[in-house]
Amino acid sequence: MISAQNKITLNTDLAKTKIDKHIYGHFAEHLGKCIYGGMYVGENNTKIPNTNGVRNDVIKALKDLKVPNLRWPGGCFADTYQWKDGIGPKAKRPSMINAWWGGVTEDNSFGTHDFLDLCERIGAEPYLAGNVGSGTVKDLTDWVTYVNHPTGSPMSELRKQNGREKPWNVKIWGVGNEAWGCGGNMTAEHYSNIYRQYATFMADWSNTGGLYRIASGASDGDYAWTETLMKNIPHNMLSGVALHHYSVLSWGDKGPSVDFTEAQYFKTMDEAWKMEEFVTRHSTIMDKYDPAKKIALVVDEWGGWYNVEAGTNPGFLYQQNTMRDAMIAGITLNIFNNHADRVRVANLAQIVNVLQSVILTNEEKMLLTPTYHVMKMYNVHQDATLVPISIESASYEYQGKKLTAVSASASKDATGSLNVSLTNIDFAKPQEVTINLRGEDFTKVSGQILASAKINDFNSFENPNKIAVQDFKGAKLEKGVLKLTLPAYSVVVLNLKK
DSSP states (O other), X not given: OOEEEEEEEEEGGGOOOBOOXXXXXXXXXXXXTSTBTTTBOOTTOSSSOEETTXXXXXXXXXXXXXXXXXXXXXXXXXXXXXXXXXXXXXXXXXXXXXXXXXXXXXXXXXXXXXXXXHHHHHTOEEEEEEXXXXXXXXXXXXXXXHHHOOXXXXXXXXXXXXXXXXXXXXXXXXXXSOTTTTTTOOOHHHHHHHHHHHHHHOOOOSOSSOOEEEEEEEETTOHHHHHHHHHHSOGGGOSEEEEEEEEOSOSSOOOOSSSOOXXXXXXXXXXXXXXXXXXXXXXXXXXXXXXXXXXXXXXXXXXXXXXXXXXXXXXXXXXXXXXXXXXXXXXXXXXHHHTTTTEEEEEEEOSXXXXXXXXXXXXXXXXXXXXXXXXXXXXXXXXXXXOOEEEEOOEEEETTEEEEOEEEEEEEOXXXXXXXXXXXXXXXXXXXXXEEEESSOOOEEEEEEEOOSSTTOBOOSSSTTSSOOEEOOOOEEETTEEEEEEXXXXXXXXXXXX
């Protein structure tokens, strides 16, 4: 059965809000095989082609994805990381124990220079997460000086001794991470004061508009945390407030990443849709204190979280990536786009081999996940202008419960083209969609689709292209009305030209 209850109206002449490209950011933590054995295989690796130790295939994939910003080194790890241990000759760098993730020993061979040089290669802005939980104000201000001060300071001279003449001019900084939990188990009132202290001494010398300082924000629906930060931190010291939300079944039993049931799928979609509520309600609180919307809501951790794959280190958070994850990505990015007036930075967790990865590696092999394909399809929205949208959607029903089946967002790019992204999360039913285009006339439509035979399908190292983007020719445009049918659990992105 096909549902015919989906109606969308796009007012193309009312587009005015920019969808910030930084909504499409990513996250690389020292966790499992994200850095070591994932992105970074070492300069002396002769089996895997690399540039300064970073896999060439990963570099190409991230460039193709148009990654706008990359967050590093954590996560919980950030509040244990001593950045000075990761600079200078690699043979002289001290080792450390990664107490948060598996208790493994790391040799600090991937450090500040390695990360910032990688960002330059892929064209991404670095987002450095500072150590507030176990570090000092001086540690963080030294890091800012090391990477940003042009010359003449002890830290800039140390940078030059280590082989980098010009500063990197890093703008995006996290002032701690999850201060309510692994970042120090602080109260919101205490963290607000700590933030003010650290932010005071984080200076900018590049005359590029100042640092973009992000406060450690709430988990899920902790609205009191956001209210306290917005009330207690002077707004001239604050560029963004973070928010973390994972689509997890239960923190006690996260369920399988592949062999999940429809009940588990429905619950995951319910959790993914909660992002709409969280973004809306946190934004409402921010509006109360910042009606001009100068401060961004920064969703710098989001994605699906399941039990690890059998036989893997439980501290490494390695999980497979199925069409269910493509649905999470499609819903979430549409939500962010439609809230672009407040959401201006976001980071999917995480980029390689951890949680909802866009890339998986295994020795010489590498594959792109369904989530990668969705994010690449959606990158047409980066820095485009949001088109206001109204949606009447059919419901995806399971055992008497209902979720909105069709999610959508739209934007106009610099050429005047209209891009519309649609996701149908229904477990079984295709969805007929009628889109009314108001304000401008378009004459040509083309599209791409990500779909597969089963919701549990994934790309494996034996069959890396099982799920791949295909041309979509099922959209019909006539007299300002666009009609199409979305297969069950599919993502479609349409491009319309005049």
